Amino acid sequence: MLARPDTRHFAPSKRGEAVGPFIVMDVVKAATERAAKGLPVYHLEIGQPGTGAPRRAQEAVLAAMQASPLGYTTSFGREDLRQGLARHYQDFYGVNVDPERFAVVAGSSAGFNLAFIAAFEAGDRVAMASPCYPAYRNILGAMGLEVVEIPVGPEDRFQPSVAHLQAALEQPGGLQGLILASPSNPTGTMVSPKTLDEIARFCHDQGIRLISDEIYHGLSYGAKEATALASSPSAIVINSFSKYYSMTGWRVGWLIVPEDLRRTIDRLQANMFICAPHIAQVAALGALDARDELEALKQTYASNRDTLLAMLKAAGVTTMAPPDGAFYIYADIGHLTQDSVAFCARLLDETGLALTPGVDFDPVRGQHFVRFSFCGSAEDVKRGADAFLHFVRKRQLNS
Ligand SMILES: Cc1ncc(COP(=O)(O)O)c(C=O)c1O
Secondary structure, three states: OOOOOOOOOOOOOHHHHOOOOOHHHHHHHHHHHHHHOOOOOEEOOOOOOOOOOOHHHHHHHHHHHHHOOOOOOOOOOOHHHHHHHHHHHHHHHOOOOOHHHEEEEOHHHHHHHHHHHHHOOOOOEEEEEEOOOHHHHHHHHHOOOEEEEEEOOHHHOOOOOHHHHHHHHOOOOOOOEEEEEOOOOOOOOOOOHHHHHHHHHHHHHHOOEEEEEOOOOOOEOOOOOOOHHHOOOOOEEEEEOOOOOOOHHHOOEEEEOOHHHHHHHHHHHHHHOOOOOHHHHHHHHHHOOOHHHHHHHHHHHHHHHHHHHHHHHHOOOOOOOOOOEOOEEEEEOOOOOOOHHHHHHHHHHHHOEEOEEHHHOOOOHHHHEEEEEOOOOHHHHHHHHHHHHHHHHHHHHHO
């Protein structure tokens, strides 16, 4: 008989243990528990359209399930999907991209892992704005990379500039990478095409690998989005079917891979994931033809954005940068709290409104910010807005 293994010396790795939580998921859990008790909940916490995959994607999936065994695809994905994506870049940005440079991946989250391993050595320093999407710093930390946070605020429209990068480059260890998200999560702000071009060229010239997270492209409420691809041959572009295409759970996105990383990323994808889920690739191909349906969703987000901006003004929340794109507002509630986690817990408990505390995106200054996500239905956003205003007014009366 085998002796019982002695597990006293086992422990999680330090780099695994160091990974921070994804606080929005704690809010989702609390909101779900509240809903299970039959209490009302207004979901303005998670960045997930409630609408599901567009009709054309669903039709493509039903047809493919009857017609094909849906086995593995090549590691970079179906040829017809990569050609469809190349046509999209021509139509939307007027940029010519070789379909061979597209790697279809299991959501942009898988894309980050592939890009970071392919582009960086352990110990390399990678910059990003703070506040930012928390998985950037958490994945980099788990891989033994150093996160260089660039604190930005409403005065910078929450985006970094070449001056910030120059300062980071002059620090000991220099700078090997930059993650730029435009529109950004949690702020929805964008860099102008001119600033993007300056940043992309600066990075290329200084040997800083630019990773351009373009997942919220398609969701802009005025300014036209530009892609880093047009300004830099060394940038890695990351995008996904999760947001504009309303397909979070399908786990499908894409990288546009610079020539020098193509073989490396191909080998990494083949070893780590083999390929993105084939059925999701079929759905993605259908979604590329669903523009009318998706533009109608964007109209709902635009009117939700107006509802929330008007409500925040009425609630006296004035420090924020109105979002150019995505479906988020990052609002400074410093006059109401210095503990955004406790504030959000109380708000959910008293009103049913679920928001994400700012500490998910900026562990320090996020104590006095909350993020509103407005990709839900117009009714939910309106009820959530009323609940917030009522809660704030009651608090002001009692203080
Ligand atoms: C800025 C940003 N990048 C990436 C992701 C991850 O998306 P995916 O579903 O494609 O993995 C998110 C999800 O919220 C996000 O906000």
